[in-house]
Amino acid sequence: MLFLCEQGKTQSKTYTPSGIETYDSYRNRTGAQRKYEREELNEKYKRENEDRIRKEKEERTWEERKKEAEKEKKIERERKSKTFVVAGESYLSEAPVWPFTNKIIIYKYNGKYGLADEKQFLLNQLYEEIRPLKYEMAVVVRNGKYGAINKDLQEVIPFRYDDIQSVGKECLKVKLNGQYLWIDRDGQIKCRIDNHGKNTEVSEGEVKIDYVTDGKNWGIAKKYVGDNGSLDIVIPIEYDEIALEAPYVMVKKKGLYGVKNLKHENILPFKYEMIHYYGGNFFIAYNQRVPVLIDLEGNEILKDRYTNIGSGIPSEMYKDKNLNNLTKKGVFPVECENKWGMVDLAGKEVLPAIYNKLYPVGNGLLKVQLLGKTGVFDYKGKQIIPVEYDGLKVSELSGLLCFIANKDNKCGLIDGFGKETIPFKYQEIGEITDIDRIRVRMDNKWGVVDYGGKEIIPTIYDSVSDFRVERQNGYDRKIATVAIEGRKHTINDRGIIQDVLYKDGVAIVRDQNRKKGVIDERGKTLVPFVYEDISFSKIGGPLLVQRENLWGYINKNGAEVIPTIYKIAKPFFKEIAYVQTTMREWLVIDKTGKVKATIPAKQLTETMYDEVLLFQHVNGKWGVLSWNGTVLLKPKYSKILWYSGYVSGPRLKVWGFPYKEHKFKFVTLKTGF
Numbered sequence: 001m002l003f004l005c006e007q008g009k010t011q012s013k014t015y016t017p018s019g020i021e022t023y024d025s026y027r028n029r030t031g032a033q034r035k036y037e038r039e040e041l042n043e044k045y046k047r048e049n050e051d052r053i054r055k056e057k058e059e060r061t062w063e064e065r066k067k068e069a070e071k072e073k074k075i076e077r078e079r080k081s082k083t084f085v086v087a088g089e090s091y092l093s094e095a096p097v098w099p100f101t102n103k104i105i106i107y108k109y110n111g112k113y114g115l116a117d118e119k120q121f122l123l124n125q126l127y128e129e130i131r132p133l134k135y136e137m138a139v140v141v142r143n144g145k146y147g148a149i150n151k152d153l154q155e156v157i158p159f160r161y162d163d164i165q166s167v168g169k170e171c172l173k174v175k176l177n178g179q180y181l182w183i184d185r186d187g188q189i190k191c192r193i194d195n196h197g198k199n200t201e202v203s204e205g206e207v208k209i210d211y212v213t214d215g216k217n218w219g220i221a222k223k224y225v226g227d228n229g230s231l232d233i234v235i236p237i238e239y240d241e242i243a244l245e246a247p248y249v250m251v252k253k254k255g256l257y258g259v260k261n262l263k264h265e266n267i268l269p270f271k272y273e274m275i276h277y278y279g280g281n282f283f284i285a286y287n288q289r290v291p292v293l294i295d296l297e298g299n300e301i302l303k304d305r306y307t308n309i310g311s312g313i314p315s316e317m318y319k320d321k322n323l324n325n326l327t328k329k330g331v332f333p334v335e336c337e338n339k340w341g342m343v344d345l346a347g348k349e350v351l352p353a354i355y356n357k358l359y360p361v362g363n364g365l366l367k368v369q370l371l372g373k374t375g376v377f378d379y380k381g382k383q384i385i386p387v388e389y390d391g392l393k394v395s396e397l398s399g400l401l402c403f404i405a406n407k408d409n410k411c412g413l414i415d416g417f418g419k420e421t422i423p424f425k426y427q428e429i430g431e432i433t434d435i436d437r438i439r440v441r442m443d444n445k446w447g448v449v450d451y452g453g454k455e456i457i458p459t460i461y462d463s464v465s466d467f468r469v470e471r472q473n474g475y476d477r478k479i480a481t482v483a484i485e486g487r488k489h490t491i492n493d494r495g496i497i498q499d500v501l502y503k504d505g506v507a508i509v510r511d512q513n514r515k516k517g518v519i520d521e522r523g524k525t526l527v528p529f530v531y532e533d534i535s536f537s538k539i540g541g542p543l544l545v546q547r548e549n550l551w552g553y554i555n556k557n558g559a560e561v562i563p564t565i566y567k568i569a570k571p572f573f574k575e576i577a578y579v580q581t582t583m584r585e586w587l588v589i590d591k592t593g594k595v596k597a598t599i600p601a602k603q604l605t606e607t608m609y610d611e612v613l614l615f616q617h618v619n620g621k622w623g624v625l626s627w628n629g630t631v632l633l634k635p636k637y638s639k640i641l642w643y644s645g646y647v648s649g650p651r652l653k654v655w656g657f658p659y660k661e662h663k664f665k666f667v668t669l670k671t672g673f
Helices: 022-029 033-084 320-328
Strands: 081-085 090-094 105-109 114-116 120-129 137-142 144-148 155-161 163-166 173-175 179-184 190-194 209-213 218-222 233-240 241-245 248-253 254-261 266-272 276-280 283-288 290-296 331-336 339-344 349-353 359-360 365-370 373-378 383-389 391-397 400-407 412-413 418-426 438-442 447-448 453-462 468-472 475-484 487-492 506-510 518-522 525-531 533-535 543-547 552-553 559-567 576-581 587-592 597-598 601-606 610-619 622-626 629-637 638-645 651-657 660-667
Touching: 090 114, 137 155, 137 163, 137 266, 144 163, 155 163, 155 173, 173 383, 190 218, 218 241, 218 365, 233 241, 233 248, 248 266, 248 276, 248 576, 266 276, 266 283, 290 638, 320 331, 331 349, 339 359, 349 359, 349 365, 359 391, 365 383, 373 391, 383 391, 383 400, 400 418, 418 438, 438 453, 453 475, 475 576, 525 543, 543 559, 629 638, 629 651
Parallel strands: none
Antiparallel strands: 081 090, 105 114, 114 120, 137 144, 144 155, 163 173, 173 179, 179 190, 190 209, 209 218, 218 233, 241 248, 248 254, 254 266, 276 283, 283 290, 331 339, 339 349, 359 365, 365 373, 373 383, 391 400, 400 412, 412 418, 438 447, 447 453, 468 475, 475 487, 506 518, 518 525, 533 543, 543 552, 552 559, 576 587, 587 597, 601 610, 610 622, 622 629, 638 651, 651 660
């Protein structure tokens, strides 16, 4: 292992790290000793590798054997589940066989189902489907039509139905020509089902119902047969009209409406021209188009005083639960002479009927509109937000109610207690999906503030999306997409652009026209997008840029430091850079562009070691330069390759010694030039 200086003479190392053999001890051993040591070490590695391969093979073989055994057991179970015996002969079904009765099984062959017992095939591959017996009747499908057979294999329901949904002791639910019907076991129609445009949800988690009719009268039945196997009719088929407004049923008989529950118990008598469930314990009924509020006891409240109670509120402006919340607090929106107000159960005005519109918005609050201005009151009539805003958009997130308000063409945010949290200085406030990250627009540029109005991201972007959560490096991160100057970037919840690589707080990016520029962490353009290429210098220094196929240098603010006049240019290292003129002359320049030296080279090649460059002389031979242009190895080698970096300096392989052109030697260079 030789260490050569430029002249090729041997020299001993002056510094040896701990654990590394010295040159003297290496030289003192004979060649035979060194050969024996190498062979012994190779034999050791070979044995270790063979042991490792053998263990891996044994482990893999055991796992494979285990998987094969499990696979065989599964195949055997499937084979047994598909095997059946008829007249002493074994047969294999295409699907697992299952019992039809104690003595009869269902099998599948050629895509069709059949029945067989121990002695013979009974119904040989007739059906596309056979369901298990239920109440001594089995639903079967033949030629795409549904029917039923009994346990004696006799056809009891003809094959004419599109579907059979439910089987009971006395009746079946079937589909015929798109219409669902309940029929008895003889196939006679008991009633038909018509749910078109009607509410069939009793309440969350409970079984849905069907509206049933005999062609004249209406009733309600459960969707499937009851536990006793019978059609479960909860409201008899005896009413002119019927409507479920859970948990109550509005029914009409002899031209008047009353109220029942789902147990068919009387709630309100048949004495009203129209009635609706209002919410809580109240109903709104009409006689001669005059509304009256009625409680569950039948007491008539707010009678003959108002033209509307609650029902005239535009449904798209509020959720039913908001109106129900007001009802539970004992207050009711009312209309009188096209003006809206609010009263309590005693008829006392909580809000005078002077408002053009009134909307329950949640948390016991109501939004009112008067002469084009909007405000908010609570259910006790207390003013929360003055009626002076051009618009109030309700936003509710995680139980927090707030209002995006508009006044004099400026937007701000007001909380549910009337406190201004975001000042009125923005053109627009976006939909609130994250209470800590609210999008705002000012001077046609978007940014982000928190609920208290503190700026998180400055208003410099053409657009900002809602923040979303994505998994990054094992953690959930909030990110959003922004657009600026025609470019799109991903930012984190602190407003730092994530999809670029930074150096000294700036990043090089490419625009939609494939031109490069430089931006800061917020995406602001520092260097315009006019360059074909831009590179950072290795240690500080100006940026290397290419424009119209020529190279030059600029600073981070885009100002030209050295004009783009060079055919080739290298990034600055420390205080100098290498450039090639259009006349193919290599120069060493400083940061002002001043020429420090001229290098008689045809080609320069950078190495992994920053302070060393390889160069090809005009005579075709290769040498080595330091970063400042000092020649470290004279250009006399036919080939030089980078080998490795040592503590004492970079190590190179060189070819081209006299009479030994095909041989190479190592050269270690000193650092700190």
